[in-house]
Amino acid sequence: MDPKTILAPLLEPLEAGSDPARALAHAERLADRFDAHLDVVGIGCDHTQVAYYYAGATALVQQETHDEARRLAEQIEASARASLSSSALRWSVESAVGQMAGLAALISARARIADLVVMPAPYGEGRGPEYETMVEAALFDGQAPVLVVPATPEASPRPRxxxxxxxxxxxxxxxxxxxxxxxxxxxxxxxxxxxxxxxxxxxxxxxxxxxxxxxxxxxxxxxxxxxxxxxxxxxxxxxxxxxxxxxxxxxxxxxxxxxxxxxxxxxxxxxxxxxxxxxxxxx
CATH class of the missing domain: 3.40.50.620 (HUPs)
Structure with missing residues (x-):
């Protein structure tokens, strides 16, 4: 059965030539090939260590880091909308905020209703643990296949x-x-x-x-x-x-x-x- 819902989770605002931009572009080509709907979610990851006590400033620190994660998610959403604005595909873009402890649940909930998840390689320079968490959440809890797009020249959606x-x-x-x-x-x-x-x-x-x-x-x-x-x-x-x-x-x-x-x-x-x-x- 052809994939009809393709999920592209993003953890960074899109920049020309960046790995997230390559992954989204490949997801677009696959959506075009299979006449599928492309779901994009921009995720702001809150790295607050909620188990620690911040010398009386716990609530203040948590609010500040949450607000920063929210701003990042909105930036990612805006960059994705700008990238897809001229596309003839069926697509949707949303933003979400999740702490590291809840990131797996956030991804798996969306992966469960997707036929394919497309994302950049989870390891390498500039890659935090949240990338690995996303891949594993989609595979294990989401039970969805994952296509990992490398940092190489543009790949064809129709492999030869x-x-x-x-x-x-x-x-x-x-x-x-x-x-x-x-x-x-x-x-x-x-x-x-x-x-x-x-x-x-x-x-x-x-x-x-x-x-x-x-x-x-x-x-x-x-x-x-x-x-x-x-x-x-x-x-x-x-x-x-x-x-x-x-x-x-x-x-x-x-x-x-x-x-x-x-x-x-x-x-x-x-x-x-x-x-x-x-x-x-x-x-």
Whole structure:
């Protein structure tokens, strides 16, 4: 089913060439492709530590930081409206204020009624913890697929070549199923299997059953069985994406716990630190 509601949450006012501007522009192109409604929400994040006592000034500090977050949200809303003012799309823009403790609930409430969430990469220079919170809230509590847009030249809403990272996990299968509308029309879908288990269910034909399923959807598929020749799985995937000239990566999100990935690392977190192309994730 094609996405008909695309959510683009913003944490910064739009500036030409900025990562949020790239993400919103990509969301516009996707909305145009699928004749979808584009919902934009400008979020002012209040970083007040409400559990602390501010030497008698608690109420004053909280009001001041809330007002600052409100002004930021209104600036983001105004910049988004200006950006979309000449668009022929169906769109809406609103603003909201949330403290860090409530940011996940704010995002998940909107993600639940969206078919796709589009946002910039959550890690990197100038990225606070609120970006990571938004991605995780959309995926876990909102149960929505997320498309992470990298800080690279403009990406096409109609990928020509796509890489599907396949490890037989439920998360990978969920991402593949929900990415089908984006994959339709691609010249090639490459199923990348990294070090398949010798005694797994697909030991004789890694990726073969998935290729058959996708072919029945009218997709042209090929399978690449890759050795883990680099320390991180994400590095192997990134190199493969570059080698075949892919312009979309589909992968399951957080096959391990978020805590484990935060401490020890994992393919999801590592990929989101430096996504080579737009990354479609679901779980």
């Amino acid at each position: 070549r796509a890489v599907v990272a396949w490890n037989q996990s439920p998360e990978a299968m969920a991402a593949i199923r929900r990415s089908l509308p984006l994959l339709v029309g691609a010249d090639l879908v490459n199923i990348a299997v990294i070090d398949p288990p010798r005694h797994g269910a697909e030991r004789s034909d890694p990726g073969g059953a998935l290729s058959q399923m996708l072919t029945r959807h009218g997709l042209r598929c090929e399978i690449s069985v890759l050795a883990r020749t680099l320390p991180r799985v994400s590095d192997v995937i990134s190199r493969h994406v570059s080698d075949i000239g892919a312009d979309l990566l589909v992968m399951g999100a957080y096959g391990h716990s978020r805590f484990r990935e935060a401490i020890l690392g994992g393919a999801t977190r590592d990929m989101l630190e430096n996504p080579p192309v737009p990354v479609f994730m679901a779980r």
